[in-house]
Amino acid sequence: MELTSLDYLKRQVLYTGFGNVLDIKLEQNVAKELIEFQLTFSREFGKDKATALLYFSRSEKGQYFFNKYDLEVKNELGTSVTHTFYVNNKARNFVEGEKPKHKTFTVKEAYNQLSGRFVLKTMDNKEGIETTAWRGIDFTERNENGRFKAITFPAKNLNVGKALKEIGYPIKEMEREAQAKEFISSIERGDKVYATLISDGQEFRRRLVADPEFRSLKIETPIVLKKQEQEVESKGVEESNSQQRSTEQRKSDENVRTESSDKRKGVFKFLR
Structure with a gap:
């Protein structure tokens, strides 16, 4: 019409x-x-x-x-x-x-x-040819108008479904087909996404971010396990043990943040 x-x-x-x-x-x-x-x-x-x-x-x-x-x-x-x-x-x-x-x-x-996140998007390039690519913004470089430059990476750089299988842990959000499809789409849209990783019967919440430049999914911002918190409350763990775990958790957080830091300086300063 x-x-x-x-x-x-x-x-x-x-x-x-x-x-x-x-x-x-x-x-x-x-x-x-x-x-x-x-x-x-x-x-x-x-x-x-x-x-x-x-x-x-x-x-x-x-x-x-x-x-x-x-x-x-x-x-x-x-x-x-x-x-x-x-x-x-x-x-x-x-x-x-x-x-x-x-x-x-x-x-x-x-x-x-x-x-600071990438989006997998199908758009027309300068020649008018439809192209699917990972698209984002380079916060380290500006164009002649003083604006940050747009950057793209080929779609083949990162297959989200395949990368999720290579994480090494079962992922709760991938157990059902419909939920898995939406979970993958959400990562491709650049949304804030948290995955529930399962290890030895316990659930770990981790934030996932697509990183097509380095052909991987980055794991960021660990969150304390709900199941662990419930166990701590039910067993009445002493304060000294709780403080020790807090110290270990902080060290773990620092290690993960260090490992997942972006090599393009400044890109994730705004990311939270």
């Missing part, structure tokens, strides 16, 4: 993850027949605040386009990072009732990249 310029803009904004909260403002600005206009959007991801500035323009034929958006992510400490994400306007046909194959980073995917 052929959509009007306004309807198309609404669909673009919706599928880019901004929902329909901007619909009324879109209608108002299009009605004014403005050559260009910008809209703002904000939402929170946990304790992080994301603020977006969306750019729209009208062609000589009167067709409106959603061109790009700037996204700033500020954490609870006040540290912020900003990047520009461009919108793919080549395919302008939406089928009613069907979600289109979206070749623009959603605001959640953009947030994930600004948090």
Whole structure:
């Protein structure tokens, strides 16, 4: 079904993850027949605040386009990072009732990249050829406009399903097919993901991050086992033993963080 310029803009904004909260403002600005206009959007991801500035323009034929958006992510400490994400306007046909194959980073995917994580995404390259690759941001280098550079790595660098099997422990989230599929997809989207590793009947929660540069999954931020905590409470372990375990846990945390530190300095300073 052929959509009007306004309807198309609404669909673009919706599928880019901004929902329909901007619909009324879109209608108002299009009605004014403005050559260009910008809209703002904000939402929170946990304790992080994301603020977006969306750019729209009208062609000589009167067709409106959603061109790009700037996204700033500020954490609870006040540290912020900003990047520009461009919108793919080549395919302008939406089928009613069907979600289109979206070749623009959603605001959640953009947030994930600004948090230091990679996203596996199918997009058109500069030659217009559809390419699936791991995409992220290099926080160590800026372009001529002072913005951080986008970086890509081939999709073949990291097969998440295969990498999960090579971790060396059974993973609870991989036990059921439907759950496993969503678990893998979540890592590929760059979401914050925690895996429940099983060893000797105990469950260990570990955060997993895709690292296509080094063709692996990184294990970060250990979390104290729920099962261990329950055992400590039920057995009434003495305070001295508890303090000893806390010391050992801190040492373990430091070792894991050291082993999983990124070789590209600065990339994970913002990551939490």
